[in-house]
Amino acid sequence: MTDVLQVEKLSAAYRKNIILNDVSFTIPQGTLTCIVGPNGAGKSTLIKVLLGLHPNLSGDVSFFGELLKNVKKKVGYVPQRGSVDWDFPTDALDVVMMGMYGQIGWVKWPNKSHKEKALDALRKVGMADYANRQISELSGGQQQRVFLARALIQNADLYFMDEPLAGVDAATERAIMAILRELKKEGKTVLVVHHDLQTVEDYFDQVLFLNRTVVAHGAITSTFTANNIKKTYGGTVRWLKEGIGIVHSTI
Amino acid sequence: MSDALSHAALPGVVISFLIFQEKDFFLLIIGATISALLGAFLIMLIKSTTRITSDTAMGLILAVFFGGGIVLLTVVNRNSNGNQAGLDSFIYGQAASMIWSDVVITTILAATVILIILIGFKEWKLLLFDPNFAKGLNLSIKGMNTVYLIILVLTIVIGIQAVGVILMSALLIIPPVSARYWTHSFRKMMWLSGLFGGMAGTIGTTISALGSGWPTGPFIVMISGLIFLLSLFFGAKKGIVVEYLIFRNKKNEVLKLMPPAQIVREGKR
Numbered sequence: 464m465t466d467v468l469q470v471e472k473l474s475a476a477y478r479k480n481i482i483l484n485d486v487s488f489t490i491p492q493g494t495l496t497c498i499v500g501p502n503g504a505g506k507s508t509l510i511k512v513l514l515g516l517h518p519n520l521s522g523d524v525s526f527f528g529e530l531l532k533n534v535k536k537k538v539g540y541v542p543q544r545g546s547v548d549w550d551f552p553t554d555a556l557d558v559v560m561m562g563m564y565g566q567i568g569w570v571k572w573p574n575k576s577h578k579e580k581a582l583d584a585l586r587k588v589g590m591a592d593y594a595n596r597q598i599s600e601l602s603g604g605q606q607q608r609v610f611l612a613r614a615l616i617q618n619a620d621l622y623f624m625d626e627p628l629a630g631v632d633a634a635t636e637r638a639i640m641a642i643l644r645e646l647k648k649e650g651k652t653v654l655v656v657h658h659d660l661q662t663v664e665d666y667f668d669q670v671l672f673l674n675r676t677v678v679a680h681g682a683i684t685s686t687f688t689a690n691n692i693k694k695t696y697g698g699t700v701r702w703l704k705e706g707i708g709i710v711h712s713t714i
Numbered sequence: 715m716s717d718a719l720s721h722a723a724l725p726g727v728v729i730s731f732l733i734f735q736e737k738d739f740f741l742l743i744i745g746a747t748i749s750a751l752l753g754a755f756l757i758m759l760i761k762s763t764t765r766i767t768s769d770t771a772m773g774l775i776l777a778v779f780f781g782g783g784i785v786l787l788t789v790v791n792r793n794s795n796g797n798q799a800g801l802d803s804f805i806y807g808q809a810a811s812m813i814w815s816d817v818v819i820t821t822i823l824a825a826t827v828i829l830i831i832l833i834g835f836k837e838w839k840l841l842l843f844d845p846n847f848a849k850g851l852n853l854s855i856k857g858m859n860t861v862y863l864i865i866l867v868l869t870i871v872i873g874i875q876a877v878g879v880i881l882m883s884a885l886l887i888i889p890p891v892s893a894r895y896w897t898h899s900f901r902k903m904m905w906l907s908g909l910f911g912g913m914a915g916t917i918g919t920t921i922s923a924l925g926s927g928w929p930t931g932p933f934i935v936m937i938s939g940l941i942f943l944l945s946l947f948f949g950a951k952k953g954i955v956v957e958y959l960i961f962r963n964k965k966n967e968v969l970k971l972m973p974p975a976q977i978v979r980e981g982k983r
Contacts, residue, residue: 516846535852547844552900561840565851570833597898597951613847 466528467492467621467652468513473522475505475512482508484676486522490621490654490669495647497657497666500673501696506656507543509673510623514540526621536565539619541610541627549599555609556594559584562616584612589638604635611639615646622646622653629658640666663687715757717883718772720870722753724783724879727804728790737801739816743871746804750867753779780879807878807931809919816875823872827865831904838862839900876915877931884935885911892942895949914938 468490475483482505490496498506511517513524515531526534539562559581560573567573573581585591588608593601601609607627614622628636643653643666657663663670663683670687672678672695679691726749727742734741753775760771790801803811812820831838840848841858849855873882893906918934947954 514846514850516849532852535850538850540847540850542844542846546846551843552894552898552903553839553843554898557900558843561836561844561847564836564840567836569837572836 465492466490467526468654469523469525469528470513471523473509473512473524474520475508475517476520477508481520482675483512483519486673486677488671488677488680490652492620492652493647493650494669495643495653495655495667496669496671497655497663498671498673499657499660499663499695500678504674504695506673507625510540510625510654510656514538514623536617537620539614539617539622541614541622541624543625544603544606544610544629549601549606551598554595554597555585555590555601555605556581558598558609559612559616562613565617580616581612584616585609587615588612588642604631607631608635608639611642615642620651622651624653624655626656626658628655628662636662660692715754715772716866716870716886718757718776718779719750719753719867720874720879720882720886721776721783722779723747723750723867723870723874724804725749725779725786726752727874728783728786728801731801732786732790739813739875740819742804743819743874746871746874747867749779750870751863754863754867783879803878804874805878805880806929807874807876807881809876809930809934810922812875820872820875823868827868827872830861830865834858835901877934881931881935885914885938888935888938888942889914892938892945892949895945895952898951910938910941914941 466489470489471487473483473486474481482503486509498509500506508517512519513531524531526538531538556578560577562584563573563577563580567577582591582594585594588611590605590608590612593605593609598606598609607629611624611627614624627639631639643655646653647668655667657667664687668683669681670683671680672686672691674695678695679686723746726745726747728745729749730742730745731737757768757771757775760766760774761768766774787801787805837848837853837858840851841853841855841862845855848858869886870882873885877885889907889910890903892910893903896906897903914934914937918937919930921937922928922930922933945953948956950956
């Protein structure tokens with residue numbers, strides 16, 4: 464297995480606050496990795512820094528052994544749903560087609576085959592019936608699926624997804640996970656910022672515990688342990704061996 | 715942003731006049747362009763180096779530049795040589811006094827702006843909707859933002875001649891906002907807002923030509939406002955009337971589907 468992403472001694476800050484410190488890890492090809500950690504641990508920041516959307520203070524990142532700007536086409540990104548204005552005058556199909564703007568190029572307009580492709584992607588995420596729906600009229604889970612379709616159409620080899628399962632219902636969650644597994648089957652690599660510790664074992668094969676720095680990283684079977692969870696989340700989460708669940712400690 | 719930049723254009727107009735002592739339209743709008751771009755640059759600088767938010771930075775630049783422009787205008791009026799008359803019409807516009815060469819310059823500038831929009835139509839859309847994603851597609855956000863600012867300033871200096879620095883922002887903001895009530899498509903919205911702006915210009919100018927000494931700019935803006943009011947109520951996609959009709963129809967539908975009222979009620983009436 465080759466490594467598709469190498470991060471070395473990465474650190475980043477928002478103003479005076481160091482959010483990420485000395486983050487190093489490598490992601491092998493064909494894995495489904497979830498990044499977990501408490502609020503404010505720097506999960507979203509990590510993805511933004513990796514993609515060059517937020518400046519880093521130090522460290523090196525290499526994608527497929529190269530700098531990001533040389534391999535941008537091989538990297539897809541599904542941002543958090545709240546990051547755009549959903550009242551923007553456009554429909555679901557149009558948003559999905561944005562994933563192909565890079566291929567289409569300047570001046571030219573998307574043609575019929577692009578539209579077909581976009582419809583295909585919408586079909587894959589179960590949203591074909593909503594192709595011409597104004598995006599503000601979609602529910603949260605539907606908006607998330609539109610974003611996912613837009614990323615799929617990029618046909619990237621490495622995907623970053625910032626909480627794709629946040630605030631979606633069980634059916635959408637299953638649909639999204641089925642797509643992620645399919646991506647993995649095709650040999651693609653997916654990094655997901657995740658919040659729900661209960662589903663980590665079912666959904667992913669690698670886990671990266673993050674709290675300002677990498678607490679632990681490795682295969683679920685060996686790394687997803689009560690000890691690592693406690694180290695990452697401090698005392699606020701208690702891991703119940705029998706009957707998986709999260710309990711907030713009383714203060 | 716457009717509001718701040720149109721106000722920021724004023725000192726440039728006056729300074730350009732002070733330097734060249736001439737009321738040449740072309741020279742004046744070059745002054746306006748430089749001054750508005752400087753305003754834009756300062757807004758960005760304040761935003762990126764201090765904790766001041768962009769709204770506050772814009773308010774700051776708007777007030778300071780416009781105030782400076784008025785001060786300079788007073789200076790010009792003091793040292794009056796009889797040539798400056800009409801300079802203050804840059805504040806309220808002077809559409810009625812436009813001459814043929816003004817029209818030519820305005821047309822060329824407008825054509826340039828439209829061409830730039832057409833070249834990267836979908837790229838502009840992506841930049842406005844989701845800049846982070848645009849960056850992922852290897853588009854230069856900084857470069858595009860710079861071009862965006864330049865064409866915004868160009869648009870402003872074109873309009874200043876017609877309606878003046880104060881009302882210019884109204885002409886930039888109202889037509890697209892009105893168009894939004896008629897469509898959910900970005901492309902149609904662009905066409906419609908152009909159409910609405912053109913309609914406001916034509917009707918406003920015609921009305922002002924009917925009376926003697928009626929101001930052109932304010933009439934244009936008033937018509938623009940009227941179009942907005944019509945859109946607000948009757949717009950096909952989000953208009954208040956349409957929304958109400960949809961709501962009422964749904965209500966009737968649901969009422970029809972409901973089972974007939976229970977004849978026997980429990981408890982006291």
